[in-house]
Amino acid sequence: MAIWTDRLDKITRKLALQGYRLTKQRAMILEVLLEKETVYLTAEEVYLLTKSKYPLIGIATVYRTLELLSELRILQKIAFIDKSTRFGFRNDESEHLEHHLVCNECGLIEKVKDDWLSELEIDLDRKFGFKVLDYSLDFIGTYAVCSENACKKSGLFVS
Missing domain, CATH: 3.30.1490.190 (Ferric-uptake regulator, C-terminal dimerisarion domain)
Structure with missing residues (x-):
């Protein structure tokens, strides 16, 4: 859990440097991503995992957050031949x-x-x-x- 806290602190600083905050919704999504850190997930998988813990989260929020984290080089998007896209943390x-x-x-x-x-x-x-x-x-x-x-x-x- 301490590793997650360090990682979340780094992400929070990176967001702040770009003028963004770590909102409650972003923190929820990041928590799920950190739990599955070694796996690349689709936006739908992230949504379902987040919704199971936080029922009020919306799918649009998940999509926007994943896109933002990709743009800020926190996450990496990988596109498959079947046009599905998966997200995972960058090194x-x-x-x-x-x-x-x-x-x-x-x-x-x-x-x-x-x-x-x-x-x-x-x-x-x-x-x-x-x-x-x-x-x-x-x-x-x-x-x-x-x-x-x-x-x-x-x-x-x-x-």
């Missing part, structure tokens, strides 16, 4: 968004710690005078084990 130590492996079969989202684009960022600045502010790289595909399981379920087998 505080990283200058840029984290990279991910996103499995369309099982829904697993795995963070990639390596910064594969730092050389490209330097090259863009040197060649074009273009200063990169942020970027995100998500690989969307299917893990081998998920492909095998899907084929086994359908009666097809992967060699």
Whole structure:
């Protein structure tokens, strides 16, 4: 719980620096997100989890809060091929968004710690005078084990 308090204090300061307050509703939503910190959730999942604890919360408030926290670089949005969007906390130590492996079969989202684009960022600045502010790289595909399981379920087998 002390870790949550520290995290919430950092978020409160970040909101204040941008002219926002940690309202009661934002605190409720952040509490739910902190409880599920290692998982990326859809806005609907955040809404349902928050509503189960705080019945008066509205879905529009959840959507607005998630968008605001994304704009302020507190949360990161990941879009799936099926157009669904999930939200999770950004890494505080990283200058840029984290990279991910996103499995369309099982829904697993795995963070990639390596910064594969730092050389490209330097090259863009040197060649074009273009200063990169942020970027995100998500690989969307299917893990081998998920492909095998899907084929086994359908009666097809992967060699």
